[in-house]
Amino acid sequence: MKFLLNLYLNAADLPGEGPDHVEFLGSAASTGELISGHAFADPSISAVVQVRDGVVAVSEGPYPRASDHVAVQYLVDCESRERALELAALIPSGRSGGVEVRPLMGSAGMEM
Template sequence: MQYLLMIYQNEAEYAKNDEATSQKILAEYQAFTQSIVQSGNYKGGDRLRPTTTATTVRVRDGKTLMTDGPFAETREQLAGYYLIEAKDIDAATAIAARIPSARIGSIEVRPIWEHDK
């Protein structure tokens, strides 16, 4: 079964990291990603640009409305994601717990609807 692991953290707090800390976190992510590639769990994933670069799209009464920035103000923002394959929710949450940002933010684990092909 596939799961989306959504990585949430506070952008403002993360931006305060010095270069050495940022490089250490990047190395931890590279090691984590390599480990789930090697185990066969990895299906995809990427880091997202800050919410200040987002555009929110809504359609109301047939009209498309666009707003710069995120949909809602929150304490933590969606920073990235992994799409993984795991045998069950327990395996998926065990993988999520190994994501470096789980120590400073949160990881939301969501099963993907499987469509008949």
């Protein structure tokens, strides 16, 4: 089963130059469960595109407005939800901002 681990952090708490997720990365990579990971740029330079009744509107900055936002994502392939939760618990950033563990769905709506 594939899970997306979203790390919610305050912009002031973003990871520095290198990931501080050594225990998580070591564990998930050594077992072959880590598929990919991405850190995001500061949300102040993001944009949101919405189309309503054929009219395109672009707003600058993060949406929704909040102090915490998705700052890093990891894609893991685990045997169970419980294992994905174990891996999420290894991420230090999750102790302050939180880590959302969300299963991915296939086109038929079933878990991948």
